[in-house]
Amino acid sequence: MSKANSATLASASPQYRNWLQRNRRDQIFVRVTQLAVLLVLLILWEVLPKAQIINPLFTSYPSMLWPTFLELLTATPQQASILSHTLSTVVATVIGFAAAMVLGTTIAATLWWWNSLYKVLDPYLVVANAMPKTAFVPIFYIWLGATLSIYGMSLAISLFVTILMIYSGFQSIDPNKIKLAQSFGASKGQILRKVVLPGSVPTLIATLKVNAGLSLVGVVVGEFQSANLGLGYLIQYGSQIFKMNIVMTAVTILAIVSSVMYLAISWLEAVVMRRR
Amino acid sequence: MLSSPPKLYVDNVCMTFKTATGVFEALVPVTLSIPSGRFVSLIGPSGCGKSTIFNIIAGLLEPTAGKVLIDGVDATGTIGRVGYMLQKDLLLPWRSVLDNVILGMEIQGVPLREARERALSLLQRYGLSGFEYLYPSTLSGGMRQRAALLRTLLFDTDIILLDEPFGALDAQTKLQMQEWLMQLWSDFGKTVLFVTHDVEEAIYLSDEVHVMGTRPGCILESILIMLPRPRVRTSSLTPEFIAIKEHCLNLLTASAPALPEAA
Numbered sequence: 001m002s003k004a005n006s007a008t009l010a011s012a013s014p015q016y017r018n019w020l021q022r023n024r025r026d027q028i029f030v031r032v033t034q035l036a037v038l039l040v041l042l043i044l045w046e047v048l049p050k051a052q053i054i055n056p057l058f059t060s061y062p063s064m065l066w067p068t069f070l071e072l073l074t075a076t077p078q079q080a081s082i083l084s085h086t087l088s089t090v091v092a093t094v095i096g097f098a099a100a101m102v103l104g105t106t107i108a109a110t111l112w113w114w115n116s117l118y119k120v121l122d123p124y125l126v127v128a129n130a131m132p133k134t135a136f137v138p139i140f141y142i143w144l145g146a147t148l149s150i151y152g153m154s155l156a157i158s159l160f161v162t163i164l165m166i167y168s169g170f171q172s173i174d175p176n177k178i179k180l181a182q183s184f185g186a187s188k189g190q191i192l193r194k195v196v197l198p199g200s201v202p203t204l205i206a207t208l209k210v211n212a213g214l215s216l217v218g219v220v221v222g223e224f225q226s227a228n229l230g231l232g233y234l235i236q237y238g239s240q241i242f243k244m245n246i247v248m249t250a251v252t253i254l255a256i257v258s259s260v261m262y263l264a265i266s267w268l269e270a271v272v273m274r275r276r
Numbered sequence: 277m278l279s280s281p282p283k284l285y286v287d288n289v290c291m292t293f294k295t296a297t298g299v300f301e302a303l304v305p306v307t308l309s310i311p312s313g314r315f316v317s318l319i320g321p322s323g324c325g326k327s328t329i330f331n332i333i334a335g336l337l338e339p340t341a342g343k344v345l346i347d348g349v350d351a352t353g354t355i356g357r358v359g360y361m362l363q364k365d366l367l368l369p370w371r372s373v374l375d376n377v378i379l380g381m382e383i384q385g386v387p388l389r390e391a392r393e394r395a396l397s398l399l400q401r402y403g404l405s406g407f408e409y410l411y412p413s414t415l416s417g418g419m420r421q422r423a424a425l426l427r428t429l430l431f432d433t434d435i436i437l438l439d440e441p442f443g444a445l446d447a448q449t450k451l452q453m454q455e456w457l458m459q460l461w462s463d464f465g466k467t468v469l470f471v472t473h474d475v476e477e478a479i480y481l482s483d484e485v486h487v488m489g490t491r492p493g494c495i496l497e498s499i500l501i502m503l504p505r506p507r508v509r510t511s512s513l514t515p516e517f518i519a520i521k522e523h524c525l526n527l528l529t530a531s532a533p534a535l536p537e538a539a
């Protein structure tokens with residue numbers, strides 16, 4: 001691929017090269033602007049409380065993030081290290097997220113296999129998906145206990161949307177492709193494995209993107225209620241003792257975690273889609 | 277000769293579809309008798325039931341009445357007896373050309389290594405060498421059709437059905453593909469059923485042309501094409517060719533529903 005690209009570049013007409021250059025410049029411009037926006041927000045966050053335009057008690061400052069982080073790094077008898085909190089949140093998110101993908105895909109495949117089952121369950125799925133899952137946090141806590149309820153929340157919040165998205169991906173496979181496989185005598189299982197599942201990879205990736213965010217929400221909300229570990233717990237704790245430094249540091253780490261997940265999925269997407 | 281049954285016998289096949297507005301008669305009794313190794317074309321206006329006949333022969337659709345016999349044996353509703361190239365090329369975008377071409381064999385349970393080996397030599401012999409490991413999205417229309425056709429051929433049945441394989445190609449590519457198809461046909465000796473909109477293409481390629489009419493779909497006339505083989509491009513300039521073409525066009529225009537303005 002890259003070899004072909006450089007070959008085209010070398011033999012490109014000056015107009016084409018100009019166009020590529022301009023394209024490249026546009027891209028750089030977008031990136032620089034994005035960074036500038038971030039910088040402006042950080043500066044406002046720093047300056048407005050310092051100038052007493054807003055109450056610093058409510059917002060803390062970006063310059064406090066790093067010192068607070070360092071402070072939280074060491075574990076005390078009452079409080080785990082912030083690294084343990086982060087790890088706990090990330091692990092719960094990944095588990096909930098992986099479970100939602102596997103379970104959701106399996107259920108979607110089952111519904112695809114038995115269409116009448118889908119017809120029966122359709123309204124339940126739609127309603128379950130529309131339910132505010134966070135309402136179940138206390139219920140899950142009672143049912144599942146402190147740790148499992150967090151995984152449960154993370155799964156519940158992304159499971160139904162996974163089922164619905166993947167099922168509709170299965171439905172949107174070109175029926176002629178299925179007909180082609182049938183004309184070769186394919187069984188239903190073969191159609192699923194050779195046409196429907198591989199044809200749904202773009203849907204699976206789109207679902208991953210949605211789920212990464214949702215699972216994180218589920219975990220944090222679960223941690224608000226039940227944990228003594230995790231960034232959700234740390235936020236809850238920090239706000240109770242009114243230490244916005246702690247809250248903002250935890251929130252910033254959450255932002256970093258979601259960015260990393262987003263980048264990882266984009267990378268996966270690029271790898272998978274390169275072969276199409 | 278008379279004692280052996282035809283390769284493919286479509287025996288009084290009828291098809292009615294149930295639709296929202298009632299029943300739709302797609303085919304009134306259609307009978308086709310096709311000897312082994314023939315190249316046979318179906319031409320007719322769109323909607324006259326050409327694809328429907330193919331779906332029935334391929335066993336993907338149960339006819340309302342009538343039978344399909346292959347080598348004299350009832351094969352109505354039996355899948356896997358014919359190679360069927362559907363109207364679109366339907367290459368799977370996530371498979372390389374090679375892996376697309378072996379799909380039929382793979383589904384039939386041929387071991388992958390063996391299937392790939394068989395496919396490779398065919399791809400190389402029939403104009404797709406260098407494309408084996410590319411993905412379909414990088415191929416031109418003609419190359420895609422070649423791959424789809426070789427996939428059908430590798431399914432290794434005596435009969436192959438080609439539904440408008442060259443319909444979407446530009447004129448130049450189409451001519452090349454016709455020669456390419458003739459080469460394949462004479463190398464493999466398959467019985468070919470070929471659907472096209474293009475009268476000249478049908479006559480040029482075929483031993484027999486069946487002209488179909490619409491509403492309901494039926495066969496208006498079956499015409500034997502006695503032009504000598506191998507045919508060359510200039511065959512289409514001979515008086516016999518032109519007479520046949522004129523006759524077909526007359527049948528098609530006479531059967532077409534009168535439109536106020538269109539020609």
Ligand SMILES: Nc1ncnc2c1ncn2[C@@H]1O[C@H](COP(=O)(O)OP(=O)(O)O)[C@@H](O)[C@H]1O
Pocket residue numbers: 293294295300302321322323324325326327328329
């Ligand atoms: N499953 C179906 N249900 C209802 N009508 C159908 C169905 N399949 C085909 N038809 C109708 O039957 C007619 C013949 O279709 P088709 O065989 O695809 O025509 P052709 O291939 O000659 O263009 C068309 O009018 C089409 O609308």
Ligand SMILES: [Mg+2]
Pocket residue numbers: 326327328363439
């Ligand atoms: Mg058709």
